[in-house]
Amino acid sequence: MQPFTTLTATAMPLRMENVDTDQIIPAKFLTAVTKDGMGDGLFSWLRYDDKGAPRPDFVLNQPQFEGAEVLIAGRNFGSGSSREHAVWALTEYGFRAVITPGFADIFYNNSLKNGLLPITLPEATVNMLLDLVEEEPEATIRIDLDAQEVTLPDGQRFGFAIDAFRKHCLLNGLDDLGYIESNAAAIDAYEARPVY
Amino acid sequence: MSGQTLFEKVWDAHVVAQESGAPAILYVDAHLVHEVTSPQAFNMLRARNLTVRRPDRTFATMDHAIPTRDVDIMLWPSDAAIQVRTLRQNCEQFGITLFDIEGDVQGIVHVVGPEMGITQPGMTIVCGDSHTSTHGAFGALAFGIGTSEVGHVLATQCLLQQKPKTMAINVEGELGFGVTAKDIILAIIAKNGAGGGAGYVFEYRGSAIRNLTMANRMTICNMSIEGGARAGMIAPDETTFDYIKGRPYAPQGEEWDRAVTYWRTLVTDDDAIFDRELDLDANQLAPMVTYGTNPGEGIPVTGHIPTVDEIEDAAVRRSLISSLEYMGLQQGQKMAGQPVDVVFIGSCTNGRIEDLREAAAVVKGRKVADTVWGIVVPGSKAVKSQAEAEGLDRIFSEAGFEWRGAGCSMCLAMNDDKAGAGKYVASTSNRNFRGRQGPGARSFLMSPIMAAAAAVNGRVVDVREEIG
Numbered sequence: 217m218q219p220f221t222t223l224t225a226t227a228m229p230l231r232m233e234n235v236d237t238d239q240i241i242p243a244k245f246l247t248a249v250t251k252d253g254m255g256d257g258l259f260s261w262l263r264y265d266d267k268g269a270p271r272p273d274f275v276l277n278q279p280q281f282e283g284a285e286v287l288i289a290g291r292n293f294g295s296g297s298s299r300e301h302a303v304w305a306l307t308e309y310g311f312r313a314v315i316t317p318g319f320a321d322i323f324y325n326n327s328l329k330n331g332l333l334p335i336t337l338p339e340a341t342v343n344m345l346l347d348l349v350e351e352e353p354e355a356t357i358r359i360d361l362d363a364q365e366v367t368l369p370d371g372q373r374f375g376f377a378i379d380a381f382r383k384h385c386l387l388n389g390l391d392d393l394g395y396i397e398s399n400a401a402a403i404d405a406y407e408a409r410p411v412y
Numbered sequence: 413m414s415g416q417t418l419f420e421k422v423w424d425a426h427v428v429a430q431e432s433g434a435p436a437i438l439y440v441d442a443h444l445v446h447e448v449t450s451p452q453a454f455n456m457l458r459a460r461n462l463t464v465r466r467p468d469r470t471f472a473t474m475d476h477a478i479p480t481r482d483v484d485i486m487l488w489p490s491d492a493a494i495q496v497r498t499l500r501q502n503c504e505q506f507g508i509t510l511f512d513i514e515g516d517v518q519g520i521v522h523v524v525g526p527e528m529g530i531t532q533p534g535m536t537i538v539c540g541d542s543h544t545s546t547h548g549a550f551g552a553l554a555f556g557i558g559t560s561e562v563g564h565v566l567a568t569q570c571l572l573q574q575k576p577k578t579m580a581i582n583v584e585g586e587l588g589f590g591v592t593a594k595d596i597i598l599a600i601i602a603k604n605g606a607g608g609g610a611g612y613v614f615e616y617r618g619s620a621i622r623n624l625t626m627a628n629r630m631t632i633c634n635m636s637i638e639g640g641a642r643a644g645m646i647a648p649d650e651t652t653f654d655y656i657k658g659r660p661y662a663p664q665g666e667e668w669d670r671a672v673t674y675w676r677t678l679v680t681d682d683d684a685i686f687d688r689e690l691d692l693d694a695n696q697l698a699p700m701v702t703y704g705t706n707p708g709e710g711i712p713v714t715g716h717i718p719t720v721d722e723i724e725d726a727a728v729r730r731s732l733i734s735s736l737e738y739m740g741l742q743q744g745q746k747m748a749g750q751p752v753d754v755v756f757i758g759s760c761t762n763g764r765i766e767d768l769r770e771a772a773a774v775v776k777g778r779k780v781a782d783t784v785w786g787i788v789v790p791g792s793k794a795v796k797s798q799a800e801a802e803g804l805d806r807i808f809s810e811a812g813f814e815w816r817g818a819g820c821s822m823c824l825a826m827n828d829d830k831a832g833a834g835k836y837v838a839s840t841s842n843r844n845f846r847g848r849q850g851p852g853a854r855s856f857l858m859s860p861i862m863a864a865a866a867a868v869n870g871r872v873v874d875v876r877e878e879i880g
């Protein structure tokens with residue numbers, strides 16, 4: 217897993233609530249047996265019309281937001297299907313962090329396992345960030361995972377919470393498997409006990 | 413010290429190790445696998461030279477991408493054929509039991525698991541699929557995981573998990589005529605919001621829940637995820653034990669007795685405390701129907717779509733406006749009378765034999781409206797053959813429905829069962845997301861009897877006026 221330490225980047229405003237994983241990556245892109253190419257399917261329905269032409273009113277198609285590595289969106293982001301493909305699509309497209317007032321549980325977990333940093337901030341703060349980025353697309357946001365802080369160009373800072381263990385894994389690019397495997401003796405012991 | 417909730421009992425029984433400041437290492441009793449979310453996990457095993465720790469606790473089926481028409485999957489011009497072949501190879505290589513589309517047992521993973529007796533009280537069950545919550549109907553702790561986690565479970569039979577909070581959902585009273593389990597869960601989500609359960613495990617309690625069949629309990633637990641909760645549980649009781657007894661993977665003989673003795677302890681203690689509670693009066697419920705693009709946007713069929721003035725929360729207002737724009741509906745509009753173009757009866761929410769019986773009773777001797785394309789998709793091969801033995805297939809076919817093979821079908825429209833752009837779908841499935849049932853398709857979620865009544869009328873109706 218790619219470690220996450222700090223990020224200074226522009227952001228893309230997606231002013232929508234309840235962005236479900238079917239929106240992030242529609243089912244037709246789930247037929248792959250590898251992770252490659254998911255970025256092309258990112259937000260496919262919102263991004264293209266039924267003829268496959270880009271919709272100019274959708275943020276991903278707007279040149280001022282090109283190169284953004286932070287996505288800002290409304291509450292209950294990533295709801296619905298457990299498809300990790302949604303996270304793969306976001307990371308392959310180039311996003312490294314998502315800021316919302318709240319994530320669906322499975323999406324949140326999947327993000328952490330792929331080095332995509334999910335940041336939860338109060339809704340009023342997220343709305344303010346959306347306003348800022350819509351008005352000044354060139355504004356760079358700095359995210360410091362170790363300090364658990366988001367800093368705006370004018371110096372305003374917002375702290376965010378993250379589980380200490382998850383933070384450690386992200387900072388060092390560690391995945392769960394090594395940790396679980398280091399407890400092999402405990403797993404053996406667990407399996408040896410009677411169930412009922 | 414206060415007592416424990418059902419969830420806490422099952423959780424505690426599965427903690428393999430717990431360091432302070434770290435998530436728990438949780439043991440997984442049963443791991444269900446399907447063709448869509450597993451290939452990359454098996455690739456990870458190969459890349460790291462790992463094996464499957466407990467192939468005997470791992471079960472695979474094919475359901476999401478497969479066709480439900482009577483065609484040879486291998487001749488099917490689709491990537492689905494590659495996924496099916498990949499799953500076969502993976503199961504063969506790693507020694508996993510596969511319920512193959514070519515065999516006698518196959519269907520939607522959340523229908524097949526309980527049917528085979530794999531799902532049992534007190535177990536931890538995971539699958540790379542969010543509707544794994546279905547299995548909580550047996551008093552199991554069951555939840556969906558991502559593909560990375562599928563890989564972890566394959567390799568170690570364990571997962572790293574943060575302990576969720578608990579929410580009691582108390583449903584007291586008696587369901588009125590024409591009101592079903594689907595209406596209970598749609599009402600809960602409408603009340604608590606599509607994201608309202610994030611971070612919680614639900615426990616459904618109360619007299620209205622205890623009176624439900626296993627199929628109905630599964631309908632409710634299935635949609636826990638639509639309320640934002642990863643898992644939903646119902647304490648096991650005689651109804652549960654009766655359902656499991658004699659199924660292929662159920663304990664037998666003396667082991668059965670020991671199992672039932674243990675299962676009876678899996679109830680929330682009287683003095684246990686939940687982090688949150690929510691009450692719902694079953695007597696007050698009417699058949700529900702959704703009008704928007706998330707499952708929380710639902711109303712009684714007797715009601716009207718809210719107007720922005722009725723909503724205080726700015727985000728909910730914004731969501732309503734954008735949902736209605738997509739759906740082509742108006743604020744304040746009644747849902748009763750709204751035309752539908754497609755009717756889909758099936759899915760892991762409502763594709764069981766009980767659901768098909770109820771829907772068949774409504775359509776019997778009637779015709780699907782000329783303007784409607786209707787399909788009925790059994791949740792598994794066992795459901796299909798049972799329905800055929802009871803003549804339900806003929807009732808549906810004579811009414812003008814297409815009678816299909818088992819699979820997910822138009823629930824996620826990954827195969828060729830898609831509603832067209834702009835079409836209105838009366839659906840017994842669980843998600844009314846934009847395009848979920850086909851690009852541009854617009855879904856109304858409802859119970860099987862409501863969907864059946866919509867099919868014969870060509871529009872949304874209050875099923876209570878149709879039967880009785």
Ligand code: SF4
Nearest residue numbers: 543759760820823824
């Ligand atoms: S029927 Fe629908 S919700 Fe259920 S497993 Fe299949 S796609 Fe998922």
